[in-house]
Amino acid sequence: MRLIRFIGYGIAFTLAPEITNLIIINRMPDAFVGAMAVYCLLLAGGYAAQQQLDRLVHNSLRSTLIAMLLAGSFGLAFEWFVIGNSPWQNPDAIQWGMFVYWLGLFTIPRILTDPRPAVHNLAQTIKLVYLIYSAFHLAIALALPNAILPFVIPLLWVVVYTAFGGFYWRYLTLLRH
DSSP: OOHHHHHHHHHHHHHHHHIIIIIIIIOOOOHHHHHHHHHHHHHHHHHHHHHHHHHHHHHHHHHHHHHHHHHHHHHHHHHHIIIIIOOOOTTTTTTHHHHHHHHHHHHHHHTOOOGEEEEEEEHHHHHHHHHHHHHHHHHHHSOOOOOHHHHHHHHHHHHHHHTTTHHHHHHHHHHHH
């Protein structure tokens, strides 16, 4: 059940940017469906990798830090070698943005499925903030002209997903106690 919740939260985390990118901007609904399938597989693999890491590293704080670094690094590698958003192929791609996006894709579900009571309030706050952000993101995507969306939307999600670092910091602080 935790695996299903992990995948569900990961998919929810990616909906606003992928709906905007693949449906609103690029008008590729088939690519959206394919991307969601790929995300499900990647999230299942990420969940399994995190579970294995937790078994190998018996310290939650260290295990989480390693998982976070691996998530962002894996995401950059995926962007570079599978999608083609490497600095040498697509100099306009925002490398930091891709790193924090993939970091969040695997870290947010980790936090939201953490069964520890101390994490409950943080998880509720993350859910609320992400719902507000998603509504705001989609409202902007629907309100602005399509011609400027490829410039505005990436900046928006880079700022928001970077700001999510505050939640990660809080989670790591909770793991220390």
